[in-house]
Amino acid sequence: MQSQTTSHLNITQLRADTPGCQDSLFMNSAGASLMPQPVVQAMQDYLQLETQLGGYEVERMQQAQIAKLYEETARLLNTKPGNIAYAYSATDAMIQALSAIPFRAGDTILTTNNDYVSNQLAFLSMQLRFGIRLLRVNDLPNGDLDLTHLDELIRTYRPVLVAITHMPTNSGLVLPAEEVGKLCHEYGVWYLLDAAQSVGQLTLDVNRIQADFLVATGRKFLRGPRNTGFLYVSDRVLEAGLSPLFIDRRAATWTSPETYTLQTSARRFEPQEISLLTVGLAEAVHYANQVGIDAISQQNQNLMHQLRTGLQQLDGLTLLDWGSQQGNILTFHTIRQSLPTLEATLRRERVFFTTQYSASALIDFQRKGVDWLIRLSPHYFNTMDEIDAVVDILAQALG
The missing domain is CATH 3.40.640.10 (Type I PLP-dependent aspartate aminotransferase-like (Major domain))
Known part of the structure; x- marks a missing residue:
């Protein structure tokens, strides 16, 4: 694979190298991402x-x-x-x-x-x-x-x-x-x-x-x-x-x-x-x-813009990420749905994510006033269609 610019990322090849993304909505690269087949x-x-x-x-x-x-x-x-x-x-x-x-x-x-x-x-x-x-x-x-x-x-x-x-x-x-x-x-x-x-x-x-x-x-x-x-x-x-x-x-x-x-x-x-x-x-x-780290970074920015924009429009969902510069982690909380029900819905729809509790970041959780959050972390092998699908699933889960 030759080093690629953002506009020429071969998403088809990247996904072919990543069998795990074929039958799921994998949003957990901040935890343990999917290894490419050459690895x-x-x-x-x-x-x-x-x-x-x-x-x-x-x-x-x-x-x-x-x-x-x-x-x-x-x-x-x-x-x-x-x-x-x-x-x-x-x-x-x-x-x-x-x-x-x-x-x-x-x-x-x-x-x-x-x-x-x-x-x-x-x-x-x-x-x-x-x-x-x-x-x-x-x-x-x-x-x-x-x-x-x-x-x-x-x-x-x-x-x-x-x-x-x-x-x-x-x-x-x-x-x-x-x-x-x-x-x-x-x-x-x-x-x-x-x-x-x-x-x-x-x-x-x-x-x-x-x-x-x-x-x-x-x-x-x-x-x-x-x-x-x-x-x-x-x-x-x-x-x-x-x-x-x-x-x-x-x-x-x-x-x-x-x-x-x-x-x-x-x-x-x-x-x-x-x-x-x-x-x-x-x-x-x-x-x-x-693949090229600059190309990866640009594709990630595009994915995260789409995800943040979509989730910001959902009533009852609170995004918890602060700061003027943000990367490929999005965290949210809601009081509209219980955590067990929300987790079950996401897993039923084959969305891979992480739930975090206050012990993982005590100071930050306390000042944000939450005791749990759900973390989504897409990566450059994800597609915009997958981002939209996750937004739709959460919209339906919140009623």
Whole structure:
């Protein structure tokens, strides 16, 4: 498949590569998207070899295929292969990054009210165990991040780390990653960006974002397998000699009984195990690059405009997404229909979605005054007819 412009996306081919979208209205790419057939085939081929030769021999034989992960991910983010490390998930990558920063009691982490729940739990755990101070940046009335408040907090508290989620799991909000990066660069603060929901649907350039760490997962908009992810590590991090607290054998060479030498690249952050999942992720990133991330992003904007416009016209349905920039997540609530009835209707019509409860984004749910929401997240293989069908189903469900 050749890289394509938006106006020439071959939707027929994309859907042929995606058997799962043929008999359903798949609106759950923010959870775990549908893998393209080339991704599935790459893993099946690898697994078949493992059944014949064993994992170690296949890993040795498939070095070129494994290297594809670093090359394709570097292409996706506009960086170098040496700045990419494989991870088991975005959360695994986040933990590796956090463990590399030499925090001390009293150090400050700045985050937002819209951060991912697993990240917040990690920060709270660090606060309890190590005495790290956790502060959150205010939001503007429209939901955007208050960059003036971020600037004030950085100047006042001199944080060791600023960590934000580019796009929250419970909202279509897109935070200003590049503007945050400029402030962190100006003040010399470590900057960690969780791009789990934005990689694969938005164009990301780490040189413009200026993140020191960027974490992502394979299963969402990248359309890769579950239990995969990656970590981008900046040259600044590598040159400072940062490394994870617990180092695996791929990360360093044991040089004497009391010493070791770190990998010079981001692979100092990698785990030992490489498998068919790694090859699947490599193929998923390759597939996204071949389709073209700019084309994907434009098609997604078209789909989301149609979905938001349609649902905004339904009486009794409240859209919950704030902010001046929104991506491929739409969340809504209603008091006109009970949640069990609404869920049953959507499932009967073969709509794939996610229900989220307050524990997934406690601060945001409390300020929006809801205890549940339904999340829809189409992707570029969806069609406008499918968007209209979902709107019609919800219109009928609300009476």
